[in-house]
């Protein structure tokens with residue numbers, strides 16, 4: 001941004017740096033851009049800095065009402081972005097922590113989050129229990145926040161935010177443990193169909209998707225997994241599963257492809273193909289089409305007992321139980337079968 005640039009032979013050009021964090025979410029990017037809750041512009045508290053802020057504000061004012069364009073100092077704008085993502089992720093980790101307690105006590109996490117969200121001070125959004133949050137932003141931004149806290153001598157604050165990520169990791173391993181313990185304490189050589197690989201529906205993005213950790217967990221116990229996602233390519237899935245953590249910013253050609261991983265994983269373009277002869281199904285992404293699959297047809301083509309582990313609470317568990325499935329839904333009262341299995345953590 002060079003709003004105050006003036007031509008001068010004796011000095012270098014003048015410029016101001018602004019902080020203008022973006023709040024769009026994937027899958028709704030265009031709506032979010034046209035109709036943002038707010039636009040945030042941070043600048044230096046000097047006349048030049050404020051002039052730069054007003055210049056950028058005038059650009060947004062073409063389509064955003066002025067009272068929704070917030071202007072702050074630089075650090076406020078930078079921290080507001082990190083705080084917004086940390087608060088959103090914290091809500092998910094909070095409800096996911098409650099989901100473990102719901103399973104242990106017989107409560108239903110959907111009823112709990114509905115009741116909690118009815119409090120107008122809390123609100124209903126971002127309270128869906130899940131196998132864990134993913135995406136390129138939440139974890140990265142919390143780690144960034146943690147780093148800034150540590151650099152500023154605030155280890156207690158850093159640890160507070162780290163816990164949001166720890167619960168997210170716990171939720172993913174809890175899910176894997178639930179699958180393994182339900183299926184007679186091993187998934188070795190069993191075919192597990194994984195429905196959905198993207199970090200959320202309506203995107204093909206797999207960055208930090210919980211499906212990666214869940215698949216790796218199942219592969220660790222030597223499962224054979226068959227993955228179907230309507231938008232993620234086989235090449236992307238194989239690369240994600242072959243990648244070590246924190247390797248995503250390395251060039252593609254340097255990514256190792258483990259031959260074991262390739263052999264144990266198949267990717268299909270059809271949910272019915274993925275589930276054929278499977279012992280269990282893990283639902284990893286809340287794609288709408290998973291709600292309307294012909295589960296009777298799927299059940300008939302599977303090994304018995306046939307399990308469904310719903311990591312997104314998208315299926316009608318009662319209907320599936322009537323068909324004959326043993327169903328696990330995150331944070332919901334446990335199937336009789338699962339109740340008798342050893343506790344998972």
Ligand SMILES: NC(=O)c1ccc[n+]([C@@H]2O[C@H](COP(=O)([O-])OP(=O)(O)OC[C@H]3O[C@@H](n4cnc5c(N)ncnc54)[C@H](O)[C@@H]3O)[C@@H](O)[C@H]2O)c1
Pocket residue numbers: 022023024025026136137
């Ligand atoms: N993905 C989202 O929903 C979202 C939402 C709000 C804000 N953001 C922020 O926007 C930024 C980009 O996010 P994204 O999801 O589009 O990521 P992305 O990885 O899809 O895109 C980043 C692009 O920048 C390019 N790039 C990276 N380093 C570069 C360099 N040194 N020089 C030139 N180009 C370089 C990459 O090749 C890539 O095309 C991030 O800072 C992110 O936090 C993302």
Ligand SMILES: O=c1ccn([C@@H]2O[C@H](COP(=O)(O)OP(=O)(O)O[C@H]3O[C@H](CO)[C@@H](O)[C@H](O)[C@H]3O)[C@@H](O)[C@H]2O)c(=O)[nH]1
Pocket residue numbers: 022023024025026027085088092125126127128129130131132133134135136137138199200
């Ligand atoms: O109740 C919920 C809501 C979301 N999620 C999961 O949380 C993750 C992130 O979802 P979402 O926030 O919708 O997607 P992103 O595209 O990552 O958007 C976030 O990250 C962007 C990048 O910083 C910000 O701009 C957005 O405001 C912020 O919502 C996904 O895995 C979701 O499945 C849940 O598990 N439960």
